[in-house]
Amino acid sequence: MKPVIEVKNLVKTYGKHGSAFTALKNINLTIDSGESVAIVGKSGSGKSTLMHLLALLDRPTKGSVAIDGVDSTKLRARKLNRLRNQSFGFVFQQFFMNPNDTVLANVTLPLKIAGKRRKERHELAEKAIKTVGLSERSKFKANNLSGGQKQRVCIARAIVNNPKILFADEPTGNLDSTTGEKVIKLLFDLNKKKGVTLIIVTHDEDLAKLCDRQIRILDGKIVEDTKNKGMTKINKTTKPTKKTKTQKGVK
Amino acid sequence: MKFFDLLRTANHNLFRNKVRTFLTILAIFVGSFTIILNVGINAGVNAFIDDQTTALGGDNFIMLMSKDSEAMMSEQMSASTGPQEFTEKTNTLGVLSNKDIEKLKDIDGIDADSFYSPTPLNGTGYVTSSKTDKKYNVSNAMILPPGNFNIPLAAGSLVDQTEDAKQKSQIVLPPDYPQALGYEKDEDIIGQTITFALKDEFDNTFKEFKAEVVGVEANGIVSSQFGMLLSRALYDEMYAFATKHYPENYEAPTYYVMATFDNTRFSEDEIKQIISDAGYSAWTINDMMGVIRTFFDVIMIVFGIFGGIALLAAAIGIVNTLLMSVEERTREIGLDKALGMSSGRVFAEFATEAILLGFWGSAVGVAIAILIGNATNAAVHAPGGFLEVFPTFNLFHFTVSNVLPIILIVMFIALIAGTAPAWKAAHKNPIEALRYE
Numbered sequence: 001m002k003p004v005i006e007v008k009n010l011v012k013t014y015g016k017h018g019s020a021f022t023a024l025k026n027i028n029l030t031i032d033s034g035e036s037v038a039i040v041g042k043s044g045s046g047k048s049t050l051m052h053l054l055a056l057l058d059r060p061t062k063g064s065v066a067i068d069g070v071d072s073t074k075l076r077a078r079k080l081n082r083l084r085n086q087s088f089g090f091v092f093q094q095f096f097m098n099p100n101d102t103v104l105a106n107v108t109l110p111l112k113i114a115g116k117r118r119k120e121r122h123e124l125a126e127k128a129i130k131t132v133g134l135s136e137r138s139k140f141k142a143n144n145l146s147g148g149q150k151q152r153v154c155i156a157r158a159i160v161n162n163p164k165i166l167f168a169d170e171p172t173g174n175l176d177s178t179t180g181e182k183v184i185k186l187l188f189d190l191n192k193k194k195g196v197t198l199i200i201v202t203h204d205e206d207l208a209k210l211c212d213r214q215i216r217i218l219d220g221k222i223v224e225d226t227k228n229k230g231m232t233k234i235n236k237t238t239k240p241t242k243k244t245k246t247q248k249g250v251k
Numbered sequence: 252m253k254f255f256d257l258l259r260t261a262n263h264n265l266f267r268n269k270v271r272t273f274l275t276i277l278a279i280f281v282g283s284f285t286i287i288l289n290v291g292i293n294a295g296v297n298a299f300i301d302d303q304t305t306a307l308g309g310d311n312f313i314m315l316m317s318k319d320s321e322a323m324m325s326e327q328m329s330a331s332t333g334p335q336e337f338t339e340k341t342n343t344l345g346v347l348s349n350k351d352i353e354k355l356k357d358i359d360g361i362d363a364d365s366f367y368s369p370t371p372l373n374g375t376g377y378v379t380s381s382k383t384d385k386k387y388n389v390s391n392a393m394i395l396p397p398g399n400f401n402i403p404l405a406a407g408s409l410v411d412q413t414e415d416a417k418q419k420s421q422i423v424l425p426p427d428y429p430q431a432l433g434y435e436k437d438e439d440i441i442g443q444t445i446t447f448a449l450k451d452e453f454d455n456t457f458k459e460f461k462a463e464v465v466g467v468e469a470n471g472i473v474s475s476q477f478g479m480l481l482s483r484a485l486y487d488e489m490y491a492f493a494t495k496h497y498p499e500n501y502e503a504p505t506y507y508v509m510a511t512f513d514n515t516r517f518s519e520d521e522i523k524q525i526i527s528d529a530g531y532s533a534w535t536i537n538d539m540m541g542v543i544r545t546f547f548d549v550i551m552i553v554f555g556i557f558g559g560i561a562l563l564a565a566a567i568g569i570v571n572t573l574l575m576s577v578e579e580r581t582r583e584i585g586l587d588k589a590l591g592m593s594s595g596r597v598f599a600e601f602a603t604e605a606i607l608l609g610f611w612g613s614a615v616g617v618a619i620a621i622l623i624g625n626a627t628n629a630a631v632h633a634p635g636g637f638l639e640v641f642p643t644f645n646l647f648h649f650t651v652s653n654v655l656p657i658i659l660i661v662m663f664i665a666l667i668a669g670t671a672p673a674w675k676a677a678h679k680n681p682i683e684a685l686r687y688e
Contacts, residue, residue: 058682096586112260113591113592
């Protein structure tokens with residue numbers, strides 16, 4: 001497996017001098033292409049900060065994050081923006097969509113930012129919307145959808161640019177368990193079928209166990225990095241609560 | 252993101268909060284409307300003056316005077332108010348001596364034969380005709396000045412300038428005199444003889460002169476300045492009467508001389524330079540018209556300032572609207588940036604919104620100003636309108652070249668106003684922006 005993300009000696013400090021707070025303390029981490037990784041931890045543990053740094057939304061205080069072997073700290077803003085736009089997909093707990101725009105308009109946003117032509121945008125977006133099973137709703141106002149549907153629109157938006165890495169920040173946090181399951185299934189389908197690297201930030205242990213690998217963060221440090229034995233197959237009958245064997249302490 | 256996407260997105264975002272956008276556009280509209288009406292009326296007046304000047308001809312006319320006279324006249328024309336400090340230069344109406352006139356006649360390019368020094372006909376006078384008992388004031392009477400003047404006429408022709416005709420007593424009347432003198436139409440009085448009377452100031456008697464009416468002047472700001480135009484013979488006769496009690500050998504002082512110059516060889520500026528080098532000053536027809544223009548220009552500047560103040564207030568409105576918009580859309584900006592939109596693009600989006608506000612405000616301003624301007628033009632030319640008698644005078648005159656710059660300037664002002672909000676939006680941190688509640 002090829003490493004898609006390599007993190008070396010990553011430190012993130014907020015504030016300065018006396019009031020400084022170190023959110024991440026010397027993190028080292030390698031994520032392979034096609035892996036599904038759960039970053040787990042309590043709130044305030046630093047897991048969101050880690051995701052922001054992995055997703056290049058923030059710059060580290062020290063250390064480096066390399067995407068496909070390219071050190072992002074050495075990239076200029078323009079390249080960083082392009083990298084995020086073309087290689088990453090984002091799914092957020094709070095959806096973050098433009099409620100007064102149509103589903104189609106929301107899904108095309110990354111392509112619009114990329115500068116793709118209108119026709120191409122619409123074709124790709126319709127494809128992504130079909131993948132999440134909302135084809136009949138593409139002309140609907142995003143605001144008129146249910147929570148589960150909204151999150152599926154966000155997934156469509158996240159995959160419309162064919163990303164290498166999909167970041168999901170508490171993707172089921174605002175959903176009930178049934179719709180949550182659908183969303184999770186969708187994410188893992190993408191991971192297994194299309195080989196998209198999936199990085200999920202969550203405090204939901206059950207969701208975390210579905211991933212190939214769990215990285216536990218506590219007080220800004222990785223305290224546990226577990227890989228499941230073999231590949232866990234997710235099929236229609238698999239419930240998210242099904243337990244899988246874990247192997248502790250792989251570092 | 253491509254340019255049209257940018258434009259479309261900005262326009263779409265703009266009309267998300269319709270009421271707020273509408274009110275901001277309204278504020279910009281008020282400012283641009285004022286300025287555009289102002290520009291329109293200024294162009295209208297100037298076009299009319301140009302029109303009148305061109306119709307009048309006289310582009311080889313030149314008025315010669317001493318440098319002192321010119322300085323004094325300029326001072327007076329510049330509409331300065333209040334007591335002016337005395338300087339010899341600005342308080343001397345320089346008299347031209349016979350020597351001066353000889354010198355001026357020698358200047359190459361000036362036609363010595365055209366020299367004409369009008370002496371005003373002092374005294375009380377009236378005109379009347381056989382068709383009426385009433386007598387009417389004579390406001391202004393002069394000989395047709397030299398130069399290729401083409402004074403617009405409503406009927407008849409100008410007084411004959413040929414040597415033969417100079418012996419005849421002829422007169423051209425200003426507008427409305429034919430009707431006052433008992434003739435229904437302007438054409439009816441042509442060829443008729445009227446009575447022109449001057450008062451003898453010493454024995455209080457009136458001396459009557461007969462004059463044949465050859466023409467009637469058309470209405471116009473410029474042409475009505477001429478008053479009654481007399482043939483040389485009539486003028487000489489009346490002048491001799493008006494000055495008969497003056498001491499012998501009395502000569503009225505000459506303050507200025509009218510003449511023509513060869514405008515095929517010299518431009519106005521060139522002939523003025525030549526005369527200036529000779530130690531005198533000169534005014535052309537355009538200098539004289541310039542005085543009228545200056546008067547209008549001053550009024551326009553005042554209205555322009557009002558419009559400018561309104562635009563300034565509107566610019567503050569733009570800042571306010573966009574700042575609120577940036578706050579409201581913080582999370583959206585965060586999302587855009589997370590998905591790879593550059594700070595420059597975010598800035599461009601808000602700057603474009605500002606420019607569009609300016610565009611809509613000024614475009615609506617232009618549209619309504621043109622509608623109102625054209626309606627006013629039609630109204631003032633309708634029967635009973637105050638410009639009925641000046642059919643060529645369009646009060647408001649709009650052209651692409653006077654309207655387009657206003658739209659562009661307003662868009663530019665809007666862009667400046669939008670800079671601060673756009674900067675604020677562009678520098679939002681995506682993570683913090685996404686966390687914003």
